[in-house]
Amino acid sequence: MNDRLPHEKGFHISWDQIHRDSRALAWRLDGLGPDNGGWRAVVAITRGGMAPAMIVSRELDIRVVDTVSVKSYNNQTQAAPRVIKAPQAEVMGDGTGILVVDDLVDTGKTLELVRALYPKAHFATVYAKPQGRPMVDTFITEVSQDTWIFFPWDMALQYVEPYRAT
């Protein structure tokens, strides 16, 4: 099985790296809330947004955390995204002061769908690819479109042969 097709490059992220990058995202978001104040709530786009959202909400001391469930990919193949669970209407209001967090934006289709529902919310991802950039307000690291990002929750440690085999 070629687990990289159709992507040219692989970018492997450790737990330590996603923790550091999510913290950096939180610090960048601090004070960007309405009237330069705090955020009312964090909404994670499941499932990939949950770990970054937990770290951001911890750093910024935001206790109200909800989820929006969007399904679009089966492995590396994308289908039309759909919302299969919405956040609480009372939490969202019109979206003002709500921080929507995801692990990455790729084509931007997932964020486009959530943005259409909550246009006043702020959209943040840890990683971004060029095609999806217009859909995200704040992110930390950009990778090329032909890179597949491998997250630690999708990987396991395993033995590799030495570079110079005997």
Ligand SMILES: O=P(O)(O)OC[C@H]1O[C@H](OP(=O)(O)OP(=O)(O)O)[C@H](O)[C@@H]1O
């Ligand atoms: O910008 P896009 O092209 O829409 O892709 C980005 C989305 O795709 C992945 O989620 P996925 O739908 O695979 O679900 P998961 O988070 O449950 O793994 C990723 O976590 C983003 O949410």
Ligand code: HPA
């Ligand atoms: O590069 C990626 N990595 C993991 N999940 C994804 N979903 C869309 N693009 C990606």
Ligand SMILES: [Mg+2]
């Ligand atoms: Mg996702």
